[in-house]
Amino acid sequence: xxxxxxxxxxxxxxxxxxxxxxxxxxxxxxxxxxxxxxxxxxxxxxxxxxxxxxxxxxxxxxxxxxxxxxxxxxxxxxxxxxxxxxxxxxxxxxxxxxxxxxxxxxxxxxxxxxxxxxxxxxxxxxxxxxxxxxxxxxxxxxxxxxxxxxxxxxxxxxxxxxxxxxxxxxxxxxxxxxxxxxxxxxxxxxxxxxxxxxxxxxxxxxxxxxxxxxxxxxxxxxxxxxxxxxxxxxxxxxxxxxxxxxxxxxxxxxxxxxxxxxxxxxxxxxxxxxxxxxxxxxxxxxxxxxxxx
Ligand SMILES: Nc1ncnc2c1ncn2[C@@H]1O[C@H](COP(=O)(O)OP(=O)(O)OP(=O)(O)O)[C@@H](O)[C@H]1O
Numbered sequence: 001x002x003x004x005x006x007x008x009x010x011x012x013x014x015x016x017x018x019x020x021x022x023x024x025x026x027x028x029x030x031x032x033x034x035x036x037x038x039x040x041x042x043x044x045x046x047x048x049x050x051x052x053x054x055x056x057x058x059x060x061x062x063x064x065x066x067x068x069x070x071x072x073x074x075x076x077x078x079x080x081x082x083x084x085x086x087x088x089x090x091x092x093x094x095x096x097x098x099x100x101x102x103x104x105x106x107x108x109x110x111x112x113x114x115x116x117x118x119x120x121x122x123x124x125x126x127x128x129x130x131x132x133x134x135x136x137x138x139x140x141x142x143x144x145x146x147x148x149x150x151x152x153x154x155x156x157x158x159x160x161x162x163x164x165x166x167x168x169x170x171x172x173x174x175x176x177x178x179x180x181x182x183x184x185x186x187x188x189x190x191x192x193x194x195x196x197x198x199x200x201x202x203x204x205x206x207x208x209x210x211x212x213x214x215x216x217x218x219x220x221x222x223x224x225x226x227x228x229x230x231x232x233x234x235x236x237x238x239x240x241x242x243x244x245x246x247x248x249x250x251x252x253x254x255x256x257x258x259x260x261x262x263x264x265x266x267x268x269x270x271x272x273x274x275x276x277x278x279x280x281x282x283x284x285x286x287x288x289x290x291x292x293x
Contacts, residue, residue: 028106031087032051034049034050035088036049036084047069050245055220058237060238061225061239062223064241068241068243070241074192078109090188105186106187107187108186112196118167119165120165122162123152125165126148154212155176155182155209157175160172169197171197171202187219195227211234228256228278238251241264
């Protein structure tokens with residue numbers, strides 16, 4: 001198998017989708033092993049030797065305060081940020097040994113850094129998720145068209161299909177980006193704050209999309225979410241990050257505890273474990289001097 005091209009640290013998300021099409025080669029178990037992740041020019045790593053696993057047919061939610069390293073960890077898993085040490089494997093195969101096409105068929109990333117030309121339509125953007133290396137609509141197959149229609153339908157952005165991306169609101173753009181990564185039709189889906197900019201109706205729709213994908217397609221989903229209750233309702237597994245370290249992992253009931261909220265999120269809160277997941281009653285924000293006691 002030819003070696004995959006070296007990636008830079010900051011690649012446009014579309015680069016990972018360069019040749020997405022066809023049947024996938026894997027089932028989608030993701031193992032990030034002892035990952036050390038840092039940014040160029042920085043003295044110390046953001047993530048220093050952490051391991052994380054995500055399994056097919058399950059949703060793993062990454063939660064943590066601002067700046068705790070959630071996006072950095074996701075970029076490491078997506079090979080957008082090359083690890084200083086450690087390895088990411090999908091079904092036991094190191095990411096470095098995937099060729100570009102295989103990688104694109106296997107792993108899709110919705111990044112917070114997604115960009116696209118303003119002048120293309122939503123439909124073109126979604127096609128771009130399958131064949132960004134070609135001109136739009138050139139030589140697409142029926143399978144491509146089906147994947148694009150399904151993605152547009154799942155993301156609920158059919159009404160936006162002919163609108164130019166540059167004229168969309170933040171939430172409408174987010175839906176278009178979600179459709180684009182869904183069209184890639186991968187075994188592994190990494191989603192960085194997919195509910196950003198979305199109103200509550202569309203946030204719930206995104207949660208439903210993820211549930212549908214898990215149940216019908218048994219794909220592996222790793223999702224960064226800020227709303228801990230939403231994350232707990234959706235996820236099979238949760239990983240809580242604080243200061244670049246994994247502070248807790250396990251089922252939502254194991255992770256979302258009053259102690260974790262106090263120590264990692266600096267919130268004084270009551271947590272009630274309900275059949276639908278932990279319910280959080282925030283009382284007040286704690287301050288640094290209280291966290292030490
Ligand atoms: N491109 C970058 N270059 C240098 N440092 C970065 C870069 N991106 C993030 N960082 C730093 O890495 C640390 C973790 O950031 P990261 O974006 O991973 O956190 P996060 O948990 O996703 O935060 P948020 O919830 O605010 O999105 C922060 O200290 C941040 O300043």
